[in-house]
Amino acid sequence: xxxxxxxxxxxxxxxxxxxxxxxxxxxxxxxxxxxxxxxxxxxxxxxxxxxxxxxxxxxxxxxxxxxxxxxxxxxxxxxxxxxxxxxxxxxxxxxxxxxxxxxxxxxxxxxxxxxxxxxxxxxxxxxxxxxxxxxxxxxxxxxxxxxxxxxxxxxxxxxxxxxxxxxxxxxxxxxxxxxxxxxxxxxxxxxxxxxxxxxxxxxxxxxxxxxxxxxxxxxxxxxxxxxxxxxxxxxxxxxxxxxxxxxxxxxxxxxxxxxxxxxxxxxxxxxxxxxxxxxxxxxxxxxxxxxxxxxxxxxxxxxxxxxxxxxxxxxxxxxxxxxxxxxxxxxx
Numbered sequence: 001x002x003x004x005x006x007x008x009x010x011x012x013x014x015x016x017x018x019x020x021x022x023x024x025x026x027x028x029x030x031x032x033x034x035x036x037x038x039x040x041x042x043x044x045x046x047x048x049x050x051x052x053x054x055x056x057x058x059x060x061x062x063x064x065x066x067x068x069x070x071x072x073x074x075x076x077x078x079x080x081x082x083x084x085x086x087x088x089x090x091x092x093x094x095x096x097x098x099x100x101x102x103x104x105x106x107x108x109x110x111x112x113x114x115x116x117x118x119x120x121x122x123x124x125x126x127x128x129x130x131x132x133x134x135x136x137x138x139x140x141x142x143x144x145x146x147x148x149x150x151x152x153x154x155x156x157x158x159x160x161x162x163x164x165x166x167x168x169x170x171x172x173x174x175x176x177x178x179x180x181x182x183x184x185x186x187x188x189x190x191x192x193x194x195x196x197x198x199x200x201x202x203x204x205x206x207x208x209x210x211x212x213x214x215x216x217x218x219x220x221x222x223x224x225x226x227x228x229x230x231x232x233x234x235x236x237x238x239x240x241x242x243x244x245x246x247x248x249x250x251x252x253x254x255x256x257x258x259x260x261x262x263x264x265x266x267x268x269x270x271x272x273x274x275x276x277x278x279x280x281x282x283x284x285x286x287x288x289x290x291x292x293x294x295x296x297x298x299x300x301x302x303x304x305x306x307x308x309x310x311x312x313x314x315x316x317x318x319x320x321x322x323x324x325x326x327x328x329x330x331x332x
Contacts (some may be wrong), residue, residue, distance in 0.1 A: 003099055004310075016317070020053070035082075040075035040332050046072070059275045071113065072123045074122050087298050125161060150218045151243070155175070160302070177198070218240065
């Protein structure tokens, strides 16, 4: 059996180029006692992966040069040796990386049930993006009924779920996305109260239009100028959730920080970063509640699936070009 792997060869400056990764093929090694062989079926492509390639201090160590590119995945156990945490035939989700097969003892993997939800959903709405949205808006954002919630990157895997959860909890929700089709998707399909097309309209004017009395919670996925615009409209005791900064990840110069941060002082507001791994002990609780919302038709999720490990780089770059809707997935 031959394994194909995307290996990190060079730390990128700006957008990853053709020299960033190398696709290699190698024979799968024999298992040691306690190990399992997983045939991977889906790979999760997330903006955070761009940060994991940088040799900088962060909430997780960087991917080392020469290692398989880190990524969430879901697949099936096809072989075991000795006493193992899981059995042949089990479907597992975890950190399998960008490769066809993964050998593991099962640390940081958990069993999933494809009969209850699609296999790909366990790296999407019931995986890291879904957990990020759930805990980010409910526990960090501390939303309450009647809040005005603004979400950037609102048509993405996290933002689209954040907005829908806020609607379920009785909030007024406005999303920021790029392009008319994405904005229409937010209002017509997901039930957002308004959508701002940052590619074709002034964001500050859009916020003023849809949030005339200001915002109580801003869930930020993009950073940069959009974050700066949102800070202008904070209400007293507002909460800003810093989930990501996709507009800054490929910057070749210094990261642009908020100029309007004094709005936090004036409005006694708070700005807090969130990392989904901090909430791992509560994942099962979130999955149960979110699965219920999906069954009731209150929570809609969209997956954008592409095929072939050979197409990893081109598919990954769709995260930064905006050429995708919802959760970006690579099918192996």
